[in-house]
Amino acid sequence: MSDIALVWLRRDLRLFDHAALHHALRRHDRVVPVFIFDTDLLDTLPRSDRRVEFNWESVAELKRALQQRGADLVVRHGSARALLPQLASEFSAAAIYANHDDDPFARERDAVVARSIAAQGRALNSFKDHVIFERDEVLTQAGGMYSVFTPYKRAWLAQLNDFYLKSYPVARYADHYAQLPCEPMPTLEALGFVRSNLATLRLPTGMAGGEALFADFQERIERYHEARDYPAVKGPSYLSTHLRFGTVSIRELARFAWQHGGAGAQTWLAELCWRDFYHQILYHRPDVVAHAFKPEYDALPFPNREDWFAAWCEGRTGYPIVDAAMRQLNQTGYMHNRLRMLAASFLVKDLLIDWRWGERYFATQLLDFDLAANNGGWQWAASTGCDAQPYFRIFNPVTQSERFDAEARFIKRYCPELAALPAKLAHAPWRARPIDLAAAGVVLGRDYPEPIVDHAVQRELALALFQRP
Ligand SMILES: Cc1cc2nc3c(=O)[nH]c(=O)nc-3n(C[C@H](O)[C@H](O)[C@H](O)COP(=O)(O)OP(=O)(O)OC[C@H]3O[C@@H](n4cnc5c(N)ncnc54)[C@H](O)[C@@H]3O)c2cc1C
Structure with a gap:
């Protein structure tokens, strides 16, 4: 069997503490990271969209970082459903690795990709990465979903320990990245988009941007609970976009807050818990996308x-x-x-x-x-x-x-x-x-x-x- 694996990056645009990369690099001799600018999503967006630009900049940073190691990020533009099976064949990959994405659109897309590559004799191996606790990991005593936050938070905190917060190391297996000739990255314009005003905002992109914002927030976390409600004050972390694109690691953030333990850090940890809470609601009740929960x-x-x-x-x-x-x-x-x-x-x-x-x-x-x-x-x-x-x-x-x-x-x-x-x-x-x-x-x-x-x-x-x- 071939010992090549693809790692399909989606909302996890980083090269550290990354579950799918960690598992693929440990298990396979040659790992090829892949990113698809998915037309099934992009075609629904206006031609100037700050998110696409943030995404593009963050992918470009990943590509540069991999190229510096003699590897590369394979970037394609098209329907992910069609391209993933093609790429798996092109690279004779044994399997595709990815992190869970529980949005209804993503679940359906991943199911299509999993079926297509299963027909080729390949597996889609996926992992929790985007949240601390997912899906059925925090349930009521009766085995159901929590629909009230306070008891959910209590159970979430009671389950939290070093195991759930530990990193999935990547750098130590870096010699397992496949050495590839460098391919150019499609420009934003080639994807059909024009620049937005992103460059004028105080939101640095990519892993470097996430790291800088997190470092800045660490200096302020003690005052978070007092400052967070006043919009004219620099109170919150401004990390939400980085959490959305996975340019920061949720485990690293939660670990810092947990170990810090002060009043500000505890309040902030509770906000990260709200994030998990709503993710498990969407997982259990995908109908909320169109309907009232009640x-x-x-x-x-x-x-x-x-x-x-x-x-x-x-x-x-x-x-x-x-x-x-x-x-x-x-x-x-x-x-x-x-x-x-x-x-x-x-x-x-x-x-x-x-x-x-x-x-x-x-x-x-x-x-x-x-x-x-x-x-x-x-x-x-x-x-x-x-x-x-x-x-x-x-x-x-x-x-x-x-x-x-x-x-x-x-x-x-x-x-x-x-x-x-x-x-x-x-x-x-x-x-x-x-x-x-x-x-x-x-x-x-x-x-x-x-x-x-x-x-x-x-x-x-x-x-x-x-x-x-
Ligand atoms: C109507 C409405 C719509 C919202 N839409 C979004 C959205 O599309 N994306 C989004 O990330 N957040 C959303 N939130 C939650 C929250 O407003 C933002 O996460 C927060 O303002 C982002 O700023 P920050 O990173 O500086 O937050 P911080 O105060 O620094 O919080 C840290 C992180 O905790 C998470 N978080 C904080 N509050 C919540 C919350 N109430 N629910 C879920 N997660 C939370 C976010 O990931 C956030 O980045 C929404 C809230 C409301 C009331």
């Missing part, structure tokens, strides 16, 4: 006003904190967690628009878009999900703004037309006296929108809508 809330009669939806997407609802959040998303592909909760709540409970519309919009804009976390976050905010915010708890966008952006620093960064307003007036400019607006050079309806809805009125409508089932 069936009784699946068909709420949302009026779905398209003009209000457009105003929300474009950051012109007249509620500055919501508009600043949406403009941050549109300009940078990132939105602070507190603002994701608030913007989502506002769409569903103030504008009375189906959470699925908002979820889809976030999916097109977020650099860190992750189906499990995004769906979980939206269903939490919309009160349709597992362990969600109860429907009668409705964020007041003005008090949230006063509490979490008291000096209106975040608002003024993304709504510069309000920069001259005193901070206390910037949370609800429609309440400002004409003289104060005039002093700040703001004409509502001209420089900045009048609020498109009255929160107090919409709140009552939302309560009535949710009570209907």
Whole structure:
């Protein structure tokens, strides 16, 4: 039997602490890493997409790193379903190795690839890598899925130990990479994409970028629990895009937080646990992609006003904190967690628009878009999900703004037309006296929108809508 294996990289774009690479390099004499720019996914995206560029830059970094070792990353552009069996034949590979990807699209794709290569007499060997605990690893005493976070976290923490956090070493087996002639990498343009504004954002790409952000966050982790809720403050880690593309190792991150043990680190570890929580929900309940987790809330009669939806997407609802959040998303592909909760709540409970519309919009804009976390976050905010915010708890966008952006620093960064307003007036400019607006050079309806809805009125409508089932 041939002793060549392919390692198919997907959302695990790194060459360290990598389950599939580790197992393939240990078991096979010659290992060929492969990345496919999969047209089944790429063809659905706009031609300028920050995610594709982040992905491309990170793949290019991998390729350079492998070429420095005399190896190479084989990069192809086309349908992964068709290309993987072809590559396996081309290299006479004994098997293909990959890490689990439990998104419904990926599960179906992997099943197709597994069947095709099984027909060639080859196996698809896959491993947990993307989360600490996956699938059925953390179950209730009755053997079911957890649908409430707090007991899940308790069980997750009780199971956590050195074994689950240990690295899958790669470098020590590096002489098992197949030595290959270097192939050029297809350019972004050859893939059919143009550059976005990624280079102007403070988001370094690839393994080097992930390492730099993690190093920076390690210096701040002690204050995480105090700083994380204030969007104008550098509180969170900004590692979500790297976690999504696997340019950092979840085990390394969780191990650091676990061993650190301080209040900030414990709070952060709980966020990593939320990530596992939503992944196991998606694995057990793939129907949440299209439906409410709670069936009784699946068909709420949302009026779905398209003009209000457009105003929300474009950051012109007249509620500055919501508009600043949406403009941050549109300009940078990132939105602070507190603002994701608030913007989502506002769409569903103030504008009375189906959470699925908002979820889809976030999916097109977020650099860190992750189906499990995004769906979980939206269903939490919309009160349709597992362990969600109860429907009668409705964020007041003005008090949230006063509490979490008291000096209106975040608002003024993304709504510069309000920069001259005193901070206390910037949370609800429609309440400002004409003289104060005039002093700040703001004409509502001209420089900045009048609020498109009255929160107090919409709140009552939302309560009535949710009570209907
Ligand atoms: C409506 C809504 C949509 C969301 N969509 C996404 C998404 O598409 N992708 C995504 O990664 N996160 C999503 N989140 C969760 C959270 O907002 C982001 O993970 C976080 O803001 C990313 O910033 P950070 O890396 O600086 O986070 P940190 O505060 O530094 O957290 C560390 C990591 O923990 C994980 N995490 C934190 N909070 C959550 C959470 N509530 N659920 C799941 N994982 C979490 C993320 O991987 C994050 O990178 C969403 C939340 C809401 C309310």
